[in-house]
Amino acid sequence: MGLRERKKEKTRLALLDAALDLFLEQGYEATTIEQIAGVVEVSSRTFFRYFASKEHLALWFHDHSEEVMQAELSARPLDEPPFTSLVHALRATLRDMAESTPDDTERFLKLRKLYDSTPVLVGRSVARGAETEQRLAAEIARRTGRGDDDRLPHLMVAFAMASMRVGFECPINEITDLRELVARMNSTLELVQRSLVPGWDLARG
Amino acid sequence: MGLRERKKEKTRLALLDAALDLFLEQGYEATTIEQIAGVVEVSSRTFFRYFASKEHLALWFHDHSEEVMQAELSARPLDEPPFTSLVHALRATLRDMAESTPDDTERFLKLRKLYDSTPVLVGRSVARGAETEQRLAAEIARRTGRGDDDRLPHLMVAFAMASMRVGFECPINEITDLRELVARMNSTLELVQRSLVPGWDLARG
DNA sequence: GTAATGTATGTCAGCCGATGACAGATGACA
């Protein structure tokens, strides 16, 4: 990897870390792009060359997680019940999270803490999740040969994403260990699986 | 109702209708507040006295729907299974939609059409829904005496909201009748109920 | 009917997020 690429990656992470720290100090909305860029000593214009928007920075992990999900989904056998495939795809992203570097782990925990004080950010995260939902639902529909009028693919993905969201949110006590969080999300996923009628994802509707 | 209030209501609806028409003509993002205000012949500043933001205008029905849901939820007996109460609350909002005035019906259909060409708006809508979700989950937790660490209240609401969302979205063919849309949402709700294990909402988790 | 009060509106100034255009700086590579 050349010097240029290394420098870019360094700037990218510096912006991310500076932003997370500022967000936690003074709040997400109260933090301006100029401040973030100032800490890293780049211009505001450059900030937008690294992140499409303030929101994209705060939700930097979304794109990666979706890639992991899509990849795992594609790798599942076509004759597997579709919701089972989805659950495997979700588990893959959880594994990916649990195996992340210490730096990334720290970033995750900071972001998790930020969520508690920033409802608007939670909303934006859900919105991004909804976009992913569309793409995953289309993929499920394709894999199972369902038409556009069949609501089950969309419903399956919505349930799957809801499990993750609910698992991610809510615990009042401080989360200091990422594995704890991942375990919680895993157990929520199991709770959801227990709550669904076996074979529900094979019906048509 | 005094002259003042009547004038306000008239301006409010004029802004809403002007906005919806402009959105459909030239797109949501391409339409500026100045344009909307211009059609109604008020200043841009006044626009923001009627709607907190462009987004709040586009999602004007959210607040009302949440009120209807909360009201119906409060009216349900406490010994009813919580998900059943939620389903009743959702049906109440669907009834409310179906019984709306012709003008409101037209606005709904315009908005529905707008959604097809404006993914960002779908996202914002989901984000608003997520905020409602928090409040409803808290209410369910209160009603059933569950603690903050019990994920089921949140999960129930998430599933309920997902049904509505999936029912609302997706049909490729043009929707020209609101009752059709409401029927679709109702049937999605039934599909969800069939997919869940009876009594799942009485467990603890 | 008039005066006092309260509320709605317009104007103005300004912040912030975001984008396009252009020029200068810097790493990549022959």
Next chain:
DNA sequence: TGTCATCTGTCATCGGCTGACATACATTAC
């Protein structure tokens, strides 16, 4: 070293949104 591609800063600009203030208007009391 010199050429080229790419990264960066500066500048200008737009649109969403907010606060402050003065004015116009509806409401209420007398």
